[in-house]
Amino acid sequence: MKTRITELLNIEYPVIQGGMAWVAEHSLAAAVSAAGGFGLIGAANAPAEWVREEIRKVKALTDKPFGVNIMLLSPHAEAIAKVVVEEGVAAVTTGAGNPEKYMQMWKDAGIKVIPVVASVALAKRMEKYGADAVIAEGCESGGHIGQQTTMALVPQVVDAVSIPVIAAGGIADGRGFAAAMMLGAEAVQMGTRFIVAKESIVHQNYKDRVMLAKDIDTEVTGRSTGHPVRALRNKMTREYLRLEKEGASFEELEYLTLGSLRKAVMEGNVSEGTLMAGQSAGMVKKEQTCSEIILEIVDEAERLLKLK
Template sequence: MKTRVTELLNIKYPIIQGGMAWVAEHSLAAAVSQAGGFGLIGAANAPVEVVREEIRKARELTDQPFGVNIMLLSPHAKDIAQMVTEENVAAVTTGAGNPEPYIPMWKEAGIRVIPVVASVALAKRMEKHGADAVVAEGCESGGHIGQTTTMALVPQVADAVRIPVIAAGGIGDGRGMAAALMLGAEAVQMGTRFVVAEESIVHENYKQKIIKARDIDSEVTGLTTGHPVRSLRNQMTREYLRMEQEGASFEELEYMTLGSLRKAVMDGDVKGGTVMAGQIAGLVKKEQTCAEIIQEMLSEAGALLKKDWNIG
């Protein structure tokens, strides 16, 4: 199955795993890449040597290409931006900041640059500054979100830029993949479904919270602060929304969520922690291996698009 994205990243299938903080570590990234997709290690706020070690551990598990997602607001972003050139990763995806200062360095090192964008204007700007592709991420996704839905955003971005577009947000099965390709995307990026993969190190409580979720169980917090986040409804989101409505300061709200994602992912606290997940959580019904997830998606999408892809 060839698209410009599969050729750009030298992968078999146009399925990319999101670079989720605390979730996207070496074992998940390697499993996705080994299955023919493109795995990402989420750098989040981790120090540079921690991320370097994750890259080297992934290389012990797969000889297939994978990348690193760099959260540019991290205090370690500059060091990690340099380190990925030393480790010669296949691609970098970026979020929460402006990657422009680093793009020439990455391009010179032969690293593919794929920023995550939530608007047409940002997609055009990234293309102008040398990005190889963009991830157009709709507000259905888990974690930090923009305002536009995937259905509306992807075709507008695809019309506005010449570089390949990867669709993200609200995609959890072959139907979503087929729809994204019809909208003009040349690959999809998924987070929530890979959270419950067998190779994911996420606490079982977190996985079960997603598997048991209904279509209406996600909540957006932080709208008043300008930093909206989608996660599954629980005690923490209820308290956060109450404080928001009562006019709590940004600092108070930030303090409340400090370390809350790690609490949910690593410790399994799905009541007081932040259980980031997209609106497709209601579609996710079971744990599967990364290979099973990818093969199932390709079979579904191929049948819908009447494509006889060589899968396996």
């Protein structure tokens, strides 16, 4: 299954792993890349030196290409933008902001730049400033989300830009992969399915909650702050939504979620932690290796698309 994305990133399969904070570290990124996909280190709010160490750990585990997801709202974003150049990663994906001021530096270093976009307007702007591709992410995804659904957003972005489009949000199996291809995407990005990968460091309690999730088990918090986040509903999301309804301040809401993602990922606190996951969690039922996940999805998609 060759597309402009497999050529651009020099990968075997057009499957990209989401750059999930606390989840997407070196062991998961290396396993995805070694399996023929494209692994990502999620820089999130981590300091630049942590990202540098993670990059070097991936290189020690595989010689396959991989990238770093940079959250541009991070106070360390500028330092990380330089670290990826110094360490020579294959590509950068970006979220929560506009990467324009770093694009030329990355391009000069031969790094492919692939911003995450939630609208046609942003996709067109990213193409104008030299992006190599864009990830059109629908609101079905876990974590920070936009307003448009994947089904509506992807074809409109495909029609609006000439660079390749990667579909993200709600994709967890070969049917979603095939549907994304039919909409004009040339790769898919998946996060939720990789949370439960055997190589994922996520606490077993968190993995079990994802695998037990039903179709209606995610909740969106933070709409009142302008920073909506999708996660599995639990005690923390219920408390957050109650405070939002009562008109709590941004500071109160931030305090409630402080360190909550780490609580879930590292400590397995599924009551007070933030269990970021997309609506596709209802389709994720088993732990598999990254290689098994990718091969199963690609095989099913190829059969559906009559490519084999």
